[in-house]
Amino acid sequence: MTPILSAKHLDAGYDNKAVISDIHFDALKGQMICLLGPNGAGKSTILRTLSGLLAPINGTVEINGVNIKKIKSKNLAKDLSLVLTDNVSLSLMTVYEIAAMGRIPYTGFLGNLSVDDYKIVDNALETVGAANLKDRYFSELSDGEKQKVMIARALVQEPDLIILDEPTSHLDIKHKVEVIRVLQRLTxxxxxxCILALHDIDLAIKGCQTVILVHGNNIVTQGTPEEIIGSGCVQKLYDISGAVYNELLGSIEFVGNNTNDIFIIGGNGSGIPIYRTLSRMGFGLTAGVIHENDIDFSVASVICSKVITESAFEPIKDISLSKAKILLQEAKCVIDAGFHLGYINQKNMELIKIAQKLGKPILSLRNNQNNSDFIDIDVQSIHFYESIGDLISSIDEIIKSHCL
Amino acid sequence: MNCNAYSKKRPFILFILGVLLLLIIFLLSICLGSIPISLEDMKKAFTENDKIAHSHYIIITTIRLPRVLAAFIGGASIAVSGLMIQIFFQNPIVEPYILGISSGANLFVGLVILGGFTFGMTSMSTTGMLIGSFLGAVFIMIMVIFASQKVKSITTLLIIGLMLGYVCSAATSVLTALADREKIASFTLWTMGSFSGFKWSDVKYAYMITIPFLIIAFLMSKPLNAMLLGEKYARSMGVSIKLFRFLIVIVSSILTAVITAFAGPISFIGLAVPHIVRMTFKTNNNRIMIPAVCIYGAVMTGFCDLIARTIIAPTELPLNAVTSIIGAPIVVYLLVRKKGGTL
Known part of the structure; x- marks a missing residue:
């Protein structure tokens, strides 16, 4: 099968200076390919070169097997259409008129639309879910609606390939998802x-079939989202400091303080909101004992300065418990995240007992004071809270009074 | 299918209104003036010209008729030129003179009036001025076209036009500083713009040159529409930008140069009329905009010229003062009334 677009040893840039060199990939029919990279990585430059707006410095771009330089611009417009980041200020054009502009490569000298043309425009607006907007003025639309209309316009050109530059930037999450959904439907x-540039790691990895990582004058790697995640390239790609991209969860976590103010006993997701909240407030956190396959682990390992872990599915061993005990001793207070107690993490309850013996203030989110989880523990000395909000409103005071 | 039923009715009504206004202004322009002429007499002038006073006949056929026709074609040309330039630069506040055309014309007319250059002619005359202004406009235009082949960015081209304009204005000021007082007066009069003194031959030439270019402008409405989305989108839809850019500069410059040569720089029409039409017709679609701007450019210029010469007759106001006084409040009103007040 001839690829719809094929970039062969392409150097892209301006004024004979390559910004990105040796781009090499094929885009097949119905593929959704995403260029992912930080701002200024050269994603737009690549897209402009692929779409023929910029002449390649070296190498070739082929559309359906033909060198793009040899395709007449009018014919190219029937193969390929664009959605750009350029802010279009069309105050007095209706949505329909704008979508209908996509027929320009097909209509005659004066641009009269035929019955078929009208049908194509109607269908395109229907496909992107903008049919209800067709009589509205473009300038009255929200950013998300505008983007859908621009995609409809691109669709009206009846192309084999749509190239989109940052189609989701400036959009809220609802519209981001909608735009990606529309593109998935088209493919x-x-x-x-569809070839699109994104800087949203999440959308790229979860929404596209092929991801190409662009960074520092080169394509770092390309492959399926799963391959990209496995390669561990994302953190390097964005050169993030102060935060870590969690490739498993697809989310960004900010690195916490490197101190041990509060020891948190969590598990099964109960710890995550507490880590995030207290870290935001500036506390240095430690956590334990968490199983390595626990969802809390992936977040705690970034936010907390130290995390005591146990191998997956193994009951907590004594050695882990004693390591946790050391951290617990240093901390100013202990939080029981209200984790679910089961066979393998039973020993975490012992940690609470130890904390009590050490005289550490214990704050618990466990919902019932008479909870049968507390065996041999004097619940009177534990501060119980219904929510994290309640807990944080009194934590400062508890720590202060205890230190006195 | 009938997506824009409402927006098709509106232009239709406004077109008819425009033509009616044009007719009314035409009649008023013939009849009103320091010597009033009745409609009856006017009719006779065209049908049985031996039955009206000879002076009236002369006033109608050699003064008022050519003048109103000149104002019409002048307004239409400058306004269409303004529309094209606004689309080309994607900037709502540019006008035909932004490319330095008027400054070029000014300089060359300055050379004629103030410096006594005759461009090879034996005697100085209005023809000399005309040729001077046309040469000036075309000279600057060619430089801008040359630049447009070299420069990729439209904004840069705009700045080049502005800079050329500044150089020409500076040269003109130098000339003015060195010139005789009398000559300065007649030069200043020219810069105020006026359709007075149009002869039939001038009118003929103005129509002969501008009408083909107005038609070309209309035929360009499809790429002009594509250009509304910006140069990159236009290219992606198969518009050949180089050719289009060349055509747009040629067409808008010639439309402006011709009128400037005959009537002096007519300010504000090129800026205001496209806005007024856009906001009343409520569209950006150039297939409607170009004919509409033609008609309303003619209406507005004809009306302003009528006011300029009748309101404190026999003294004549400078046309540019009237166009600004009438045009500016209309634009501001339309902007303020419009939701959000953006262009």
Whole structure:
């Protein structure tokens, strides 16, 4: 099968200076390919070169097997359409008129639309879910609606390939998802190939079939989202400091303080909101004992300065418990996240007992004071809270009074 | 299918209104003036010209008729030129003179009036001025076209136009500083713009040159529409930007140069009329905009010229003062009334 677009040893840049060199990839029919990289990595430059707006410095771009330089611009417009980041200020054009502009490569000298043209425009607006907007003025629309209309316009060109530059930037999460959904529909149902630039790691990895990582004058790697995640390239790609991209969860966590103010006993997701909240307030956190396959682990390992872990599915061993005990001794107070107690993490309850013996203030989010989880523990000395909000409103005071 | 039923009715009504206004202004322009002429007489002038006073006949056929026709074609040309330039630069506050055309014309007319250059002619005359102004406008235009082939960015081209304009204005000021007082007066009069003194031959030339270019402008409405989305989108839809850019500069410059040569720099029409039309017609679609701007450019210029010469007759106001006084409040009103007040 001839690829819809094929970039062969392409150097892209301006004024004979390559910004990105040796781009090499094929885009097949119905593929959704995403260029992922930080701002200024050269994603837009690549897209402009792929779309023929910029001449390649070296190498070739082929559309359906033909060198793009040899395709007449009018014919190219029937193969390929664009959605750009350029802010279009069309105050007095209706949505329909803008979508209908996509027929320009097909209409005659004066641009009269035929009955078929009208049908194509109607269908395109329907496909992107903007049919209800067609009589509205473009300038009255929200950013998300505008983007959908621009995609409809691109669709009206009836291309094999749509190239989109940052189609989701400036959009809220609802519209981000909607735009990606629309593109997925175009690729799956209509067999249109989409090449898009994104800087949103999450959307790229979860929404696209092929991801190309662009960084520092080069394509770092390319492959399926799963391969990209496995390669551990994302953190390097964005050169993030002060935060860590969690490739498993696909989320960013800010690195916490490197101190041990509060020891948190969590598990099964109960710890995550507490880590995040207290870290935001400036506390240095430690946590334990968490199993390595626990969801809390992936977040705690970034936020907390130290985390005591146990191998997956193993009951907590004594050695882990004694390591946790050392951290617990240093901390100013202990929080019981209200984790679910089961066979393998039973020993975490012992940690609470130890904390009590050490005279550490214990704050608990366990919902019932008479909870049968507390065996041999004097619940009177534990501060119980219904929510994290309640807990944080009194934590400062408890720590202060205890230190006195 | 009938997506824009409402927006099709509106232009239709406004077109008819425009033509009616044009007719009314035409009649008023013939009849009103320091010597009033009745409609009856006017009719006779065209049908049985031996039955009206000879002076009236002369006033109608050699003064008022050519003048109103000149104002019409002048207004239409400058306004269409303004519309094209606004689309080309994607900037709502540019006008035909932004490319330095008027400054070029000014300089060359300055050379004629103030410096006594005759461009090879034996005697100085209005023809000399005309040729001077046309040469000036075309000279600057060619430089801008040359630049447009070299420069990629439209904004840079705009700045080049502005800079050329500044150089020409500076040269003109130098000339003015060195010139005789009398000559300065007649030069200043020219810069105020006026359709007075149009002869039939001038009118003929103005129509002969501008009408083909107005038609070309209309035929360009499809790429002009594509250009509304910006140069990159236009290219992605198969518009050949180089050719289009060349055509747009040529067409808008010639439309402006011709009128400037005959009537002096007519300010504000090129800026205001496209806005007024856009906001009343409520569209950006150039297939409607270009004919509409033609008609309303003619209406507005004809009206302003009528006011300029009648309101404190026999003294004539400078046309540019009237166009600004009438045009500016209309634009501001339309902007303020419009939701959000953006262009």
């Amino acid at each position: 799956r149902e209509k067999g249109i190939t």
